[in-house]
Amino acid sequence: MFVEISQIPAEGLDLLYQGDLPEREGLWEPKTPVRASLHLEKREKGVVVSGTFSTVVGLSCSRCSDPVLLPVEDAFEIYLTPPSRALDENLELTPGELDVEFLEGDKINVLGLIVENILLSLPWQPLCREDCRGLCPRCGQNLNEVSCNCHEEEIDPRLALLKKLL
Numbered sequence: 001m002f003v004e005i006s007q008i009p010a011e012g013l014d015l016l017y018q019g020d021l022p023e024r025e026g027l028w029e030p031k032t033p034v035r036a037s038l039h040l041e042k043r044e045k046g047v048v049v050s051g052t053f054s055t056v057v058g059l060s061c062s063r064c065s066d067p068v069l070l071p072v073e074d075a076f077e078i079y080l081t082p083p084s085r086a087l088d089e090n091l092e093l094t095p096g097e098l099d100v101e102f103l104e105g106d107k108i109n110v111l112g113l114i115v116e117n118i119l120l121s122l123p124w125q126p127l128c129r130e131d132c133r134g135l136c137p138r139c140g141q142n143l144n145e146v147s148c149n150c151h152e153e154e155i156d157p158r159l160a161l162l163k164k165l166l
């Protein structure tokens with residue numbers, strides 16, 4: 001979904017987006033449509049986009065690689081500025097903690113912004129549950145489901161030597 005900057009009225013533009021979340025291979029599988037409510041407002045030469053979004057994405061657990069369903073809900077605010085402004089030494093970075101990005105052309109890729117912010121709100125290491133035990137590094141079994149005997153056989157070689165000496 002694109003918004004032409006020239007179509008944003010002086011009082012700002014409110015948008016509701018509800019639609020499919022594009023798949024990001026290796027990152028997530030879309031599970032429910034994404035809902036986002038956005039406000040676009042011109043500021044100087046740029047545009048401030050603020051909004052909230054919610055969706056559910058499918059990830060894999062970083063320990064056992066089981067599928068994880070993760071509800072994602074967050075808010076963002078971003079200042080889109082024409083690239084030439086970056087060279088302007090008087091560019092005052094916007095108040096607060098606004099993220100700054102460059103505009104590309106005269107349209108705003110609204111869905112692109114939503115996708116980007118969903119990405120930013122994902123955990124680095126998603127877990128199927130807090131205490132996921134992961135896969136056994138030796139036999140590869142899922143330790144949430146079985147308990148293998150690998151760790152019992154695993155004896156520090158120095159200890160083994162010591163045992164021999166004793």
Ligand SMILES: [Zn+2]
Pocket residue numbers: 061062063064065066127128129132133134
């Ligand atoms: Zn897991």
Ligand SMILES: [Zn+2]
Pocket residue numbers: 136137138139140141148149150151
């Ligand atoms: Zn094992």
